[in-house]
Structures are given as structure tokens and as C-alpha cells.
Amino acid sequence: MNNPSDSNPGPVRAVLADDERLMREQLRARLAEVWPELQIVAEAKHGAEAVELVEQHRPDVVFLDIRMPGMTGVDAAKQIAQMDVGDDGWLPEIVFITAYDQYAVEAFEQGAADYVLKPAERERLQRTVERIRKRIEARRSPDAQDVASEAPIQQLLHRLAAGAGGAARPQYLQWIQATVGQSIQMIPVEEVLFFISDEKYTRVQTLQVEALIRKPIKELVEELEPQRFWQIHRSTLVAVNAIASVSRDFRGRQIVAVKGHNQKLEVSRSYSHLFKGM
Template sequence: MFSCGIVEDEPNAMERMKRILKEIDSSIDILFESYNCEDFIEKANSIQPEVLFLDINVGDKLIFEVLGKLVYSPHVVFVTAYDEYTIKAFEEGAIDYVLKPVSKERLSKTIERISKIGVKKYSLQYYIQQLSKLPVKHGDEILLIEIKEIIYLEAENRTVRIITKDGRFECSTPLHTLMNKLPATDFIQVHKSYVISIKHISKIKKWFQGSYIIVLDNGDEVNLSRNYKPEFFRRIGFKE
């Protein structure tokens, strides 16, 4: 059927979710389970299951705070006891929003939805890759921006700016949603507000108290956040 990962900070709820999934379809491959956000990101990026079932309130964090660290684009299903995050969830690209307590009947509808849209999602990803362009809603238009021309993306409030060699474009699509459409081998998040193209890095400057500034080949400078520094240096092959 498909592979999945589950994020849930309540052990009983985790076991219930796993049991119901297997009752619906025993071929569903549960590749990992996580009880906190940090472990979730590490496992998800390493294992990359096709579907993520995510609780929203995980420990002392909201799962939305870490979604931007995903380096690939899975189907996301939010499973929560709260209904106030519905709009936010679908803005983040969710394919379903399931309220607790989870029932077999309700989750069966989710599984059916995943099955129906699976091929469509693959086809969209496939054609985007073939075009080597990023589709971006810009006002009443959909722009197709050459991925190789993108230098970096900058998020500010509800707006994301896409900076290319030829200009700057603004859209309301969340930063992590755009990042998930970009090739993970070429782009990396270096700050909660910035995703950059590794190919367009000019140099890296040491700054105050162990911080760094990344200079891009158009001359723009981007702060390297401490939270993203270890992964960034690992990706560029530099040992601090």
C-alpha cells in the first residue's frame, strides 16, 4: 500500500494509531514512530516514508515549527484532538485532518484518499522535475521559475520572496512547501526564514560569537542560524 511514519507524544494514542492502520490494511509499512519533534525530523529525513501521520501538539512544540526542516515532500495527515488548527494545516499542504479519538471508519477514509491521490502527486512531481521549473502562484498567474536560476528564498510574515538571477518574485505559499518542491541535493534551509541554493554560495564569513554569514553570488547576505549550522556544514563538507 504505502510506507508511513507516525508522530505522537502519547504512547497509548501511538499504539492505537498503529493498530488501526494495520487493521485497515496490513500491507501499510510503518517505518518509524516518534514522540518528539527533533527525533521526527531526523527519522523522516533519513527514512523518507511516503506518508506522515502527525500529531500537532508534540511535547512543548507545535509540529508546524519543524515542518520546514523536511528535505522531501511526503503526504501529510494531521491527527489531533484540536480543531482550531484546521486552516493552518491545509495551508501547510495537508491532505487530511483527523480529529481524535481516531476511529477505524474515519481513518479508512483517509487511507482511501491517499490511494486516490497517490498517482496524481507522483505525476505532478515527475513533470516538475522534467521541466526543472518551480510553479509559483503570483497574483492571478502561475509562474514557472527556472530552478537553476533560484538563488534563495526568503520568508517574511506570510510572504515568501524568491530571488533569482533575473529578479524577485513574491508569493503566499509557505516556505517549507516551496522547499519540498525543490531538489534536496541543491537547496538547504539555513535559517527559519531562508532556504538557499548551495550552487549559488559565493563565500561564508565568520561573524560574532561563532555565528556565520553566507554570501550568495548576487552579493546578498544571509544569516546562518545556529540550529541549522551543523547540517549546513555537513552538506558542504566543512568541519568547523
């Protein structure tokens, strides 16, 4: 089998793994800008597929989404790190892709692997690429030491799996992938004013955009930071910093006025305690 670390190593080869097609396409496009000579040999939609493709292609670098259905990116990285390195000491560099940075950044800063926050920004990805290229060049050099047995990557994976320091911290959504007209857009959570659900869709409202997603309110409640978004009705979430005022209508119901928008949001009795004193 020909490997990238032969005497004539050839181009650096990569495998991408993300369950969201839009994210894979966006990362592929960004990598083409900042690392045009990189050869992407395969793409995976989940962790198990990523492991299979890495074993098949033996790439120099693997870009792994941390949260994927079934086998997570962290679990996939564990299996990859335990693969047979062969006579050439092969093991790929790991770059984690994540929309969550509450606990990951501290672990990644140890340098055993790298990370990219979704959606991948050119400047941040450029820094990641520069570090990965240097490490690959060092491994390919004639006097490179065997790095297959080094512990930092295993320590990092254990920390990520445990949630940094042994206690898992909440991971909250940073971006909403939503349908706007005939296109799909990535909406920063910090720009969302409120979410309103009906039986089929959930409306995502910002100052500039009204979009639709299929994720119900009960799932969003678990995925959004509770200090940032309050549920005020079984079908409504509102950004706390978007609340302009709370008043009562002629029927005594609490009504939330939203900053910069004419929408009025009703507060159900179950959530009236959020606005004590009204």
C-alpha cells in the first residue's frame, strides 16, 4: 500500500466528516482557499463512516465534526488513534469541527489536536492549517521521531469525552441552519429575537431575516443557553436581551414586546413567574 509518508510523499491528503452537507461543502470551499494543494480524498456523514474511510485512505489529516449521530467525532478519533500505524508510523492529524466552544477550547489549546468553530472562518482556518502543515512537515522529515506512541492526543480525547476536567459542561447551539426562501442560511444564535412553532415548522426571527426550521421548541429548549433564551409559551422562545417590555392586555395576559420588531408574544400562565411583579 502506498502511504503519504513514503520517500516521495506527494500532496497532503484529507478526509472530512460532518453530518451536515452544507457544513462539508462550506469547509471544502474554505480549505480550497487557504490550502489549495490539499487533496480531499473522501467525505463522511457520520463517525463510523469516517473511521472506515480513514482506515481505507490513510490520510494525513482528518477533519471531524464533534457532534454526529451514532458515533461522535470524539469516539471516531479514539478509534482512529488506535489504528495500526504500520511500519511508517502513520497516524493522521486530527482537526475537530465544533459549534460549541464552552469547554473544548481549553483542551485544544494543549496542542495535541486543533479545532475549527462552525462555520469555518477563513482567518481562523488559516491559523489551523499553518499549524497542521508544520506538524505534517515535521513528521515527513527524514529525522522525524516516532510520534505514534505520544500520549497527548489520547489525553485530549479523554478530556473531551469527559467534558474537560472530568465534568461535562453544557454545549449550546451557536448557529441555526434555516431555510430562507429557496436557500439555506447559517444564522448566528446571538442574532435571533425569538422562535415560534406551529405543528410543522419553527419560525426563526432576527432583525433582518425570517426563516423556517423543522426543529421543535422542546428540542431548542435543550440546545439553547437558558440564560440567553426564555421559554414563555409552549410554542415560543424569546431572547432575553430582545425583550423591550412586558405589559398586560385587556384580558390580563402578559404580552412581551420585542426590540426592533412589531411582534407581540403572549406569555402563558405556566411561565408568568418569569415576570414577577407584573
